[in-house]
Amino acid sequence: MKLFYSTILFILCSNTIFAQSSKELQSNETFAKEYHGVIGKYPITVKLINRFGDICGQYVYDNYKGNPDNIIELDGMKESNSINLYYHNEIGELLETFNGKYMNDSTIIGTWYRKDKKNKLPFTIIEKKDSIKYPKNTQLNNLKVYANLDPWNSKFFEQKNIQTELKKILSSEYNSYLDFLTGAGYAPFFIIEDNMLIEDFSYSHIGCSNQSILAIDLNTHCFYLCWIKEKSDTATIYYDNSKPMQDKIMKYFITRLKTGWQHSYLFSVSGDKILIKRKNNH
Numbered sequence: 001m002k003l004f005y006s007t008i009l010f011i012l013c014s015n016t017i018f019a020q021s022s023k024e025l026q027s028n029e030t031f032a033k034e035y036h037g038v039i040g041k042y043p044i045t046v047k048l049i050n051r052f053g054d055i056c057g058q059y060v061y062d063n064y065k066g067n068p069d070n071i072i073e074l075d076g077m078k079e080s081n082s083i084n085l086y087y088h089n090e091i092g093e094l095l096e097t098f099n100g101k102y103m104n105d106s107t108i109i110g111t112w113y114r115k116d117k118k119n120k121l122p123f124t125i126i127e128k129k130d131s132i133k134y135p136k137n138t139q140l141n142n143l144k145v146y147a148n149l150d151p152w153n154s155k156f157f158e159q160k161n162i163q164t165e166l167k168k169i170l171s172s173e174y175n176s177y178l179d180f181l182t183g184a185g186y187a188p189f190f191i192i193e194d195n196m197l198i199e200d201f202s203y204s205h206i207g208c209s210n211q212s213i214l215a216i217d218l219n220t221h222c223f224y225l226c227w228i229k230e231k232s233d234t235a236t237i238y239y240d241n242s243k244p245m246q247d248k249i250m251k252y253f254i255t256r257l258k259t260g261w262q263h264s265y266l267f268s269v270s271g272d273k274i275l276i277k278r279k280n281n282h
Contacts, residue, residue, distance in 0.1 A: 030152040037125030039112045046125050048085075049152060050078055054182040055085065072096070083108060098123060138162060140221040143197050146190045151199055156190075157181070165223045169238040177227070180212065194248060195219060200256070208261045208276055213253060217246065226253040226274070235267075235274035245272060 035046040045065070048057035055076045064070035076085035076098075087096035097117070100110030106127035113120045130153075135145045138159040146154060156162055157178075167174045184201040191198050196215045203210035212227040224245075225238040235257065239245060250269060257267055257274065266277045 030155055030157060032150050032152040034128045035108070035125035036128055037108075037123060039123045040121035044123075044125070046074075048074070051152065051182045052178055053078055055083070057085075074098075083110075100125075135159075140165070143216055143221070144192060144218055146197055147192045148189045150189060165221075166225075169223050169225060169240055173238075177212075177225075180210075180227075180229075184210070184212070192218070194252065196249075196252065198252075207278075208257065208265050213256055215249060215252060217249070220246075222246075224249045224253075226257075228276070233276050235276060237272045237274070239272070241272070250274075 030051050032049045033047070035048070037044060037046070043062040044059050045062055046057065046059040048055055055074070055078055057074045058071050059074060060071050072087050074085045074087055076083065081102040083098070083100045083102065085098040085100070086094060088094055095115055097113040098110060099113070100108040100123070102108055106129070107124070108126075109122070109124045111120050112123045132149070132153075134149065134154045135142075138145070138156075138161055140161055146156060149156075151157065157166075166177070170177055181201060184203055195218045197218060198216075199214050201212045201214070209228050209232055210230050212225060215224045215226075216222070217224070220243075222240060222243060223238075226235050227238065228235045235253065237245070237250070237253065239249075253274060254267055254269065257265075257276075261267075264279055266279060268275045268277075
């Protein structure tokens with residue numbers, strides 16, 4: 001079900017950002033999980049992403065797998081051992097509700113409701129375990145272990161060393177960046193390029209905005225974040241400015257942005273910012 005990383009899910013995530021306190025954002029876990037189970041007697045497969053308590057995902061009845069029209073998009077919230085998931089149609093009407101409880105780390109049981117809650121069935125879903133071993137207590141001199149890993153299952157943003165480095169470069173904007181991440185879609189895995197660990201987080205959008213590219217130099221362990229906020233005409237580069245910006249970092253960000261957007265935008269460097277100007281294609 002590669003569609004889990006589809007544009008549809010990006011759109012859903014970007015429209016389901018919930019207000020949370022800074023404390024909640026920093027304490028809630030992250031994951032991307034697949035579950036198998038039943039609604040009543042009907043087998044289903046469920047995929048969920050949890051980012052700091054904000055959940056989005058989808059489910060499909062197993063008898064109808066393979067047909068994109070049968071994928072049902074979900075959004076919701078996880079609080080402690082409770083989880084609530086909702087399916088809304090394109091005009092925002094609530095059609096389905098899952099009210100569940102975690103029985104343990106891998107099993108959720110509860111009640112599924114249709115629309116007005118007159119029709120209801122019990123549901124049970126159990127996490128499909130993978131065999132990947134994720135890093136714990138990450139050291140900055142060993143960040144290459146994240147190559148080809150998902151940022152949420154690997155709990156990258158829960159690592160204390162990672163949080164410390166991001167707070168150092170983002171300062172007062174750290175919590176705003178976590179807010180951004182709750183709704184951003186993403187490439188499914190970290191990559192290594194030119195000895196940098198890289199991940200691209202972006203909303204499904206029209207135009208060059210709501211995007212961030214995180215690049216970590218594996219030699220110096222310095223963090224660099226290129227962040228284009230909503231409706232912005234500037235990509236701000238966040239880094240430890242007590243150290244000089246490396247040429248390869250800015251070149252990488254420019255190249256990455258041009259790869260996706262040079263048909264519509266012009267990019268130029270001004271200090272530690274990248275200026276963005278829409279082309280006049282008429």
